[in-house]
Amino acid sequence: MKKYDVIIVGAGPAGIITGVTAKKQYPDKSILMVREEEKGLVPCGIPYIFYNLNSVDKNAMGPKPFIDLGGDVITDPVIDVNIKDKTIKVKSGDDFSFEKLVLATGSKPTIASFIPGFDLKNVFYIPKSYNYIDNLFNELKDKKNIVVVGGGFIGAEMAEQLAMHSDKRISLIESEKFCFSKAFSNELSEIATEKLKKTNIDVHTSTLVEKVLGKNGVVAGVQLKNKNNIKADAVIFAIGYKPNTELAEKAGLTKNKVGAIIVDNYGRTSENEIFAVGDCSQTLGFLTGRCDSIMLASTATAKARLLGYNLFGVKIKNSFSGTIGIFSTKINGLTMAAAGLNEKNASLANIDFVSAEFGDVDKHPGTLKGTLSLTTKLYVSPSDGSILGGETWGGKSSGEIINIIGFAIQRGLTVYELISFQIGTHPLLTSAPTKPMLIKTAEIAISKIKTLNK
């Protein structure tokens, strides 16, 4: 039986980054990566396969950097993990033994088995599987009427991309009042939903799919709870993902209430020498310490990097325990992004906040060609002024401004500190030095807190 110092199960972003980082830090350690499929995909790029890239292979990713560093990779699904013996068994029958095991098994789409008709032909999902998506890409080519169920990131982005094909009619069904309601505030969710409606998408909110309608075993439409029927040649369910933890469960690892493998700040599970990282592993809210369910490649790779450094003892401290979801997207030219707290998750967790918002333009003077609007919103603790969350939308620079807000949150910055911060500005690149977005927003937060304390 071949023995490895480390075996990594999974070759998504979490698996690859764990492998690459570990191999760089510990070049003498033997590391095996075991994957299910020959090819992998950039997860967040999947929607763009369907129009912008117009190709599955242009969105492919794989463990080449890991192999280049001397890592071994096999394609053979793991069917069993024996923690006591420290071995794994793969489908083809081989066994491998390990000193340390990393589970990076990812997540799987939630199956709509509670909806009648879910098993009809042409009902699809968006798994992070090359083979599945390759097939879906081909299947959708000749489908004219497509219903996407679920207005979260993947669903809304899929709908937006499919709607770019002028010969298709796309409907998007969202159970909440607005799309993106899990990641964005009510205000931004509404803005996003309006934008989707202006994107040649038939958006139905505040309703559920009651039934997938079929004809001869093939999708023909959907029937909504509000009794509307929508004609469909294909239905794509994007109603969430669940940690893929079958192996972990069989092996006896402890899971949390949302079904993710429980890990500490360094990816260590309840069992010695067994690690988990990425979508299959637990995330904890950065403010509450409660388990939540943030599945983002960016979060996964951040944790994977730390795990890679620390596989053989903690060498790099985790400087921010907890997970801060930092989301961004672009729908029909409108960039939108969010990090940390908003009024919805604050209310769920009973956290006091003031919010402040400032809207301006993304260039200066605003008379420059190509100037777009830009709005920044901060959620701030009224007691100490620390920044707990934020949103930004409008011009494309929102995609990096949200990372400034992310830094501020992770570094415990207060609005009182922020307003004396120096910020670089340029006419063609940013808002004006007289009105730097974040500073202006911080000023508004300060005066709101002052009023509160009167």
Added chain:
Amino acid sequence: MKKYDVIIVGAGPAGIITGVTAKKQYPDKSILMVREEEKGLVPCGIPYIFYNLNSVDKNAMGPKPFIDLGGDVITDPVIDVNIKDKTIKVKSGDDFSFEKLVLATGSKPTIASFIPGFDLKNVFYIPKSYNYIDNLFNELKDKKNIVVVGGGFIGAEMAEQLAMHSDKRISLIESEKFCFSKAFSNELSEIATEKLKKTNIDVHTSTLVEKVLGKNGVVAGVQLKNKNNIKADAVIFAIGYKPNTELAEKAGLTKNKVGAIIVDNYGRTSENEIFAVGDCSQTLGFLTGRCDSIMLASTATAKARLLGYNLFGVKIKNSFSGTIGIFSTKINGLTMAAAGLNEKNASLANIDFVSAEFGDVDKHPGTLKGTLSLTTKLYVSPSDGSILGGETWGGKSSGEIINIIGFAIQRGLTVYELISFQIGTHPLLTSAPTKPMLIKTAEIAISKIKTLNK
């Protein structure tokens, strides 16, 4: 004699932001702003008047927000300040008394009086004066051959904008080996210079203007130190700015060795109740505490904001003493930005550092249309890993990524902390979650430090 609680001399970004902030915080205080010209300009927007905006008025700015808050404004140059009596005299003869005085008198272009021919007709400068620039805008319309002297931000941006007019022939003269050499590292200065050369600009580096050549008292060309002659209908000197401190000097305020008014962390001069802010006031290097000469509207407004809050006692702490220059620009589609330390200013100040650089793309996968390259460079303390400076160039998002680096510097972040930071990514907006630019650069810095310490 009319008495004001506060008199602000100057209506550039520093004056306006001091006035607006103070008026918001202290609505009952009477504040007078005294300016020299009726109209003002967005300083960093001036080069864009000459092509992108193609208008002076589109780049105008003024103290309207201050007036809207109840501030008074007069246009009448201040000719004297009497600190003992707490009065000012304006050109028309009026006197005003103040409780507190803020000097925001800005800076003036360095005059090329050491170069023969500097006084010929059609020798120009780039002062932040509406009237002057309005005239220059008209004067340059029919000039075909224009020589810009000085390859710093203003000079290079002017040359780039003027070169967009296909009927003009633009030359740019820079005494250093590369343009932008004050703000950028050698590497980025060279990249910038190459870009300028590809912008229909005749770039001459490592040479000086020996003489401005004339004919009948009018510019006809320049003669370089390397004996080359360049034909010219106009010469624009952009060879630096000096603090405008005549008034301060007459009033007896203390100045530093570069001629700026000495102030403490809250803009307080050597005289009680007299403040100075913006280009006319001292900046101190954030690492060295030595006086330097950073004149940026973004720096000025950051200090002005703090001054506005603190005019009547320090209410908001200055969270970052010292000045970190955060520069950005875009030349012919290439965005470039820098903050804090680079190898040149580090060497001048004898500061140890390691530098780390990572280059990738600004979207992911890089097969997406419109993907540009993106490179990030960090300058890091080898002892504690703290981030001392950085550069980023390529795609437009560099304009905000440099602000993330700026935050890291101002917040004392180390590369050890940075690599576990969570960063938001999106295919259309950022580099990949597997290769977030800043994190990758931090990783390289860490391994360089590790090698150093071996």
